[in-house]
Amino acid sequence: MDRRFACLIALALLGALTHAACARTPIVAPRIEPAAAPNLTVTVTAGELAGPDGNMIRVAGATLTFDPPETRDMAVTVKAPQDKAAHWDSWQPWPGKYKGQVVAQSLKPAVDEERTQILGGLFRQIPPESIRIASADGSKTFRANEDYVVNADWAQIGGLGGRLGTPGEADLKASYTLTLQRLDLVQAAADGTLRVKKGTSRIVCPQLPEPDAGCAAVAGVYIAPWPAARNPWYDAGAPKAATEYAVTEHEIFPVRPAAPVAPVNPAAVARTLGKLRGGKPVTIAVTGASIELGAEAPAWWADLWTEKNLGYASRVIVELRRRFPKSAITGVDAFQGGTTTEYGLKVIEEKVLPSKADLLLVGFGGNDCAGPEGGKPNNPPEKYKEDMRAIIGKAKGAGMDVIIVVTMQQNPWLAPGKRWPAYREKLLELSKEENVALADVYTEWLNQATRGVPPFSQLHNWLNHPGKDGHKVYADTVLRFFEAR
Numbered sequence: 465m466d467r468r469f470a471c472l473i474a475l476a477l478l479g480a481l482t483h484a485a486c487a488r489t490p491i492v493a494p495r496i497e498p499a500a501a502p503n504l505t506v507t508v509t510a511g512e513l514a515g516p517d518g519n520m521i522r523v524a525g526a527t528l529t530f531d532p533p534e535t536r537d538m539a540v541t542v543k544a545p546q547d548k549a550a551h552w553d554s555w556q557p558w559p560g561k562y563k564g565q566v567v568a569q570s571l572k573p574a575v576d577e578e579r580t581q582i583l584g585g586l587f588r589q590i591p592p593e594s595i596r597i598a599s600a601d602g603s604k605t606f607r608a609n610e611d612y613v614v615n616a617d618w619a620q621i622g623g624l625g626g627r628l629g630t631p632g633e634a635d636l637k638a639s640y641t642l643t644l645q646r647l648d649l650v651q652a653a654a655d656g657t658l659r660v661k662k663g664t665s666r667i668v669c670p671q672l673p674e675p676d677a678g679c680a681a682v683a684g685v686y687i688a689p690w691p692a693a694r695n696p697w698y699d700a701g702a703p704k705a706a707t708e709y710a711v712t713e714h715e716i717f718p719v720r721p722a723a724p725v726a727p728v729n730p731a732a733v734a735r736t737l738g739k740l741r742g743g744k745p746v747t748i749a750v751t752g753a754s755i756e757l758g759a760e761a762p763a764w765w766a767d768l769w770t771e772k773n774l775g776y777a778s779r780v781i782v783e784l785r786r787r788f789p790k791s792a793i794t795g796v797d798a799f800q801g802g803t804t805t806e807y808g809l810k811v812i813e814e815k816v817l818p819s820k821a822d823l824l825l826v827g828f829g830g831n832d833c834a835g836p837e838g839g840k841p842n843n844p845p846e847k848y849k850e851d852m853r854a855i856i857g858k859a860k861g862a863g864m865d866v867i868i869v870v871t872m873q874q875n876p877w878l879a880p881g882k883r884w885p886a887y888r889e890k891l892l893e894l895s896k897e898e899n900v901a902l903a904d905v906y907t908e909w910l911n912q913a914t915r916g917v918p919p920f921s922q923l924h925n926w927l928n929h930p931g932k933d934g935h936k937v938y939a940d941t942v943l944r945f946f947e948a949r
Contacts, residue, residue: 494523496650496683496718502692502703502710504530508650508658508682515654515680523682526658528650532709533687534665536642538573541600544634545569548613548622554836556878557585557618557927566632568620571595571640576667576924580762580932584925586667587875588690589643590619597621597628600635643689645921647672651679658682668924669931672916681719684916688715696877715918722914727945728895728902733865736823737946743790749816749864750777751808751855752827754801755871760924761932769795776938777825783939787948796821804832804843805851812858824859825942827869828852829891830928833883841883849890856898866900867942872909874928876920903941912937 494511510525545568552558558568572586592614597606606612611627614620619640621628628636644665649672652658661673672684688695692705697714705712739746750756758764758775767773769781781795796819798811805828816824828851832843843851852868859866868891874881888906895902909930912919924931930938 501706503706539639544628546631571619584927585618587926592616594641646687650682684717686715719916722911725908732901740788745792747794747821749796749821750825751798756799760929776935779939868902
């Protein structure tokens with residue numbers, strides 16, 4: 465064969481292979497950009513992305529429009545609050561109860577659409593101007609800023625001059641407009657057509673729709689419950705939006721999934737994993753606060769350690785029983801809502817050590833970093849670290865493996881959420897210093913954003929509790945330590 469002809473064939477083959485490789489790799493992924501004056505439209509630029517069958521989808525670009533958030537007219541009957549005190553403003557939300565007595569009164573609905581209790585509040589979902597307060601019999605209508613004041617962020621009321629009646633006794637009727645949250649999916653069909661798949665409106669924890677058959681997910685778009693003028697990302701200066709509700713850069717979440725967060729120091733639980741794989745009995749103690757208790761999964765107080773309980777602690781035990789059916793796995797509940805490491809130091813002695821557990825999951829922190837806005841936390845990071853070290857030391861001294869469960873990000877606009885990264889750093893240090901395992905739920909929680917879901921939207925109480933899907937994030941992160949083989 466002529467050498468020049470052979471070279472031409474080789475070059476042609478190389479070009480074909482290069483073209484095939486390029487066909488499998490996106491050259492430029494489409495971008496989603498808000499309008500210059502934010503409104504309910506976005507512009508999707510031209511680009512390429514992989515379809516569900518692995519073939520590339522070429523997107524020509526388009527302008528897409530979203531529906532505004534949906535609203536509900538609500539009415540609730542509540543007890544009269546105490547009169548507003550100056551110290552309330554150090555807390556967000558305002559204090560709701562003290563020693564069993566009503567302080568400020570929240571107007572939120574008690575439960576979500578699935579009848580799961582909402583323990584915190586609703587952040588900027590109830591326009592303060594929509595709130596109307598009357599006596600329970602309707603004979604008297606009270607006036608804002610004369611008879612009561614409103615915490616605009618959390619739809620709480622406090623009395624003025626005792627005009628609302630005896631705190632904790634007088635019945636009041638509150639009516640208002642509730643704005644719902646929603647997650648919409650931008651998806652691309654095989655022919656490159658872009659569409660919006662509208663999600664289901666929810667009080668809390670909206671879910672991103674799955675792409676239709678043959679379509680690829682491009683981005684999740686959060687249809688926020690607050691008007692553009694009250695978007696918390698712009699509290700220092702709201703954007704000049706063209707419409708009442710608007711999509712800004714902070715509500716757009718491109719779908720580019722991050723890899724699952726890997727276990728930290730998995731060798732530290734080798735003994736427990738060996739027992740599970742060997743079909744030996746294993747006892748797992750779980751200590752922590754309300755998230756370990758299961759809040760706010762549905763009916764988190766019932767059916768512990770069964771598939772009916774969707775709190776992460778039960779999810780872990782149930783899934784380990786499925787993976788290791790020859791091993792008798794027992795859970796030990798050593799958790800209590802509202803607690804800090806102070807409780808952990810007590811319960812390790814009273815319940816965990818006597819259980820002779822093989823493994824301890826320890827998840828304190830959410831209440832340790834809590835405290836007033838502009839004030840000090842309940843337990844500062846250095847003290848928290850040493851408390852955790854003491855708990856870990858006692859467990860290891862009794863022959864237990866230990867997994868530190870690093871809790872999720874709390875509400876990012878409040879002091880506890882801003883404080884938590886410093887606490888997480890202390891836990892990462894402890895994992896190395898004490899040679900124990902660590903499940904970095906914090907990072908896995910934030911990685912929801914790479915799957916089109918804003919992490920803060922999955923706060924069931926808008927503060928520091930996940931919903932049922934959030935508990936799955938916890939469980940999945942812990943379970944990566946325990947592959948069957």
